[in-house]
Amino acid sequence: DAGVIQSPRHEVTEMGQEVTLRCKPISGHNSLFWYRQTMMRGLELLIYFNNNVPIDDSGMPEDRFSAKMPNASFSTLKIQPSEPRDSAVYFCASRLSGANVLTFGAGSRLTVL
């Protein structure tokens, strides 16, 4: 199994630009989580999906952030417009619903200038 696949691994963009981060969960996993990691705030849960349905998006910082899961094998996290304070590493993780073990992707490092 290739594990959780995230792209891009690194992105540098200018303030105001739209950013789209992508995630392919492990095949057969039906829960998907998006996290943001910064030095100041640690690993924050942004949103998670069960069976492609958003269950808890209370961690999404503001309306500039949106996440979708159009099918079981793909999810996106979009930031529009991006701001310098959005600079962070964004992780996607997946698991079987009800299971305990989350498997993380390698992360997408975002820098907004």
Place this chain on the structure above:
Amino acid sequence: GQQLNQSPQSMFIQEGEDVSMNCTSSSIFNTWLWYKQDPGEGPVLLIALYKAGELTSNGRLTAQFGITRKDSFLNISASIPSDVGIYFCAGQPDMRFGAGTRLTVKP
């Protein structure tokens, strides 16, 4: 929402020393998980705890699920340089993580 407090924030130790870190929660968990993050990678599961009072070992790592179900600790014995990284606790059901303990091991 649930508050998850992890301590210490960081530790600087000599190779061979033992390490202890812990997590406390504002509410009850039914599962505690401990993850390690190596630089430039995503967190990887080290140990999962499923029952109050449970003590589980994985090599040099030992973790316990507190009796109150609101706390857990992780011990690393005889630390080695490759133990360097950030250690996170997380709890079920909501899979929120503690702030992490950053471990540095000096050879």
